[in-house]
Each structure stands twice: as structure tokens, then as C-alpha cells.
Amino acid sequence: MRFSRYFQELMLAYKAELDDLRSDSEGKDVMRHRLKEKREQLAFLLPMMASNPEMLAPAFHNAFLFMNPLSFESLSSKEANKLPSWKSLAGAVKLEPWAEKMAQLVLAEPEGDAFMVTAACLEYLSRSHHTKAQATTATEDDDEDNGEQSEDAELHENGDLDGNYGRHGRDDGDDGDDVDLEEAGADWLAEQGFDRKD
Structure with missing residues (x-):
């Protein structure tokens, strides 16, 4: 997803504002009270x-139901002067009933239409970012695991570790490792107190 400069800057400010609302100085979760x-x-x-707008947008936190997320993927690449009207997004996003009165208050203002579109997009991005951050973390963990397996395989070839037989988790048997493995296994069994087989 490519963010416009407008949403890139606002997203950081919106996230910081939500983080600030989330807990008090003692670390207690006070977000519900502060959002109220x-x-x-x-x-x-x-x-x-x-x-x-990031100062007001948290009032609409969890107020949007996204019917067509792809619309907001596209919207996040637009600058402020290119945003569509709030009415044009009627098929893509709905408001929770409790937020209707707030939306009417905002839409009565000259800048209200652009704000509602911005707030909805910020909320979508904050949810999407959280989800993707979790997916990215999982991917990075997988990459780290794969890297560790490769390192383990190299160490094993040097006789430093047991368990992983090369990058693909098996021994191809092309380089005479079978003999080394048997010897390592025999050494290990001997260390555990078993008689060595000749």
C-alpha cells in the first residue's frame, strides 16, 4: 500500500494520539474513558x-464499518485536495448507530465532509496497519527461523550441532556425511554410558 504524504503524516499523528489516549501515567488502560x-x-x-484532524478523529475510533476495504486502499494514496465526498463512500463504509449524531455535527461544518473521509481512512489504516504489522512480525519470525536453520546446518556440518541436516532438513548423502553422523552418534551414545558398537 502506498500512502500519500497527507495520510503518511496523519497516520503517524493519529497513532500517537491513540497511544496517548490508551493509558495513563501509571500504565492503566483508560482508553474507553478517554474516548468517551x-x-x-x-x-x-x-x-x-x-x-x-488527528485530534478529532479518535472520537470516531471504532465507529466505522468497512464494507469495501479496497476503496480505502486506494483512498490512502490520495492527497487532501483529491479526496472524494463523504456521500460517495456510502457503499464502502457505514457508521455505527452511536456515531450518527456526531457525524451530523461534523458534516454541518464547511470542512466536515473532508474530515469524515479522512477520519474513516485513518481508522481503516490503523486497523489495517495493526493487522499487517502482526503479519510482518510473523513473516520476520519465519525468516529468522529459516536463517537460524541455515546457520544450524552450517554448524552441524562442522560437528558443532546435532539435528539439522542441511538447508532442506535432510542429508543428501553426497559428501560422505553419513559416516560422520554415525561417528557423532556413536560418540554421543558413549558419552551417555552406552557401549560403543564396533
């Missing part, structure tokens, strides 16, 4: 809608 406060303060925050 943010929603109650929405009318007072409206003047910041154009200049700092």
Missing part, C-alpha cells in the same frame, strides 16, 4: 478539524 471524553468534547474541537 473526546466524544463529549467534539463540539469544542471542531475548529481544529482542518488543521489537526
Whole structure:
């Protein structure tokens, strides 16, 4: 996914704002309480809608139901002056009933239409980013595991580790390793107190 500069910068600010709302100075989870406060303060925050939309957007956290995620994949690459109207996204996103009154309050403002599109996209990106971050972490773990297996295979060939037989987890038997493995196995059994077979 390629972000426009607009969404790239806003996404960082929005994530920071959500993180700030998530816990207090003692590390306690207070997000539900702080989101409630943010929603109650929405009318007072409206003047910041154009200049700092990330300050208002958390009021709509978990307020959107995404019917067509691909629309938002495309939307995230657009700059602010290229955003579609909120009404044009009617088939792609719906509001939770509890957020309808807040949306009406916002849409009554001149910048409200652009803000609703921005807030929906930020919310989509925050969810998508979290999901992809988990997938990326899993992929990196797999890559690390594969790297460790390769290193283990090299160490095994030097007689430093038992278990992994080459990169593919098996011994091809082309380089005479069978004899070395048998000797290593016999040495190990002898160390455990078993008689060595001749």
C-alpha cells in the first residue's frame, strides 16, 4: 500500500494520539474513558478539524464499518485536495448507530465532509496497519527461523550441532556425511554410558 504524504503524516499523528489516549501515567488502560471524553468534547474541537484532524478523529475510533476495504486502499494514496465526498463512500463504509449524531455535527461544518473521509481512512489504516504489522512480525519470525536453520546446518556440518541436516532438513548423502553422523552418534551414545558398537 502506498500512502500519500497527507495520510503518511496523519497516520503517524493519529497513532500517537491513540497511544496517548490508551493509558495513563501509571500504565492503566483508560482508553474507553478517554474516548468517551473526546466524544463529549467534539463540539469544542471542531475548529481544529482542518488543521489537526488527528485530534478529532479518535472520537470516531471504532465507529466505522468497512464494507469495501479496497476503496480505502486506494483512498490512502490520495492527497487532501483529491479526496472524494463523504456521500460517495456510502457503499464502502457505514457508521455505527452511536456515531450518527456526531457525524451530523461534523458534516454541518464547511470542512466536515473532508474530515469524515479522512477520519474513516485513518481508522481503516490503523486497523489495517495493526493487522499487517502482526503479519510482518510473523513473516520476520519465519525468516529468522529459516536463517537460524541455515546457520544450524552450517554448524552441524562442522560437528558443532546435532539435528539439522542441511538447508532442506535432510542429508543428501553426497559428501560422505553419513559416516560422520554415525561417528557423532556413536560418540554421543558413549558419552551417555552406552557401549560403543564396533
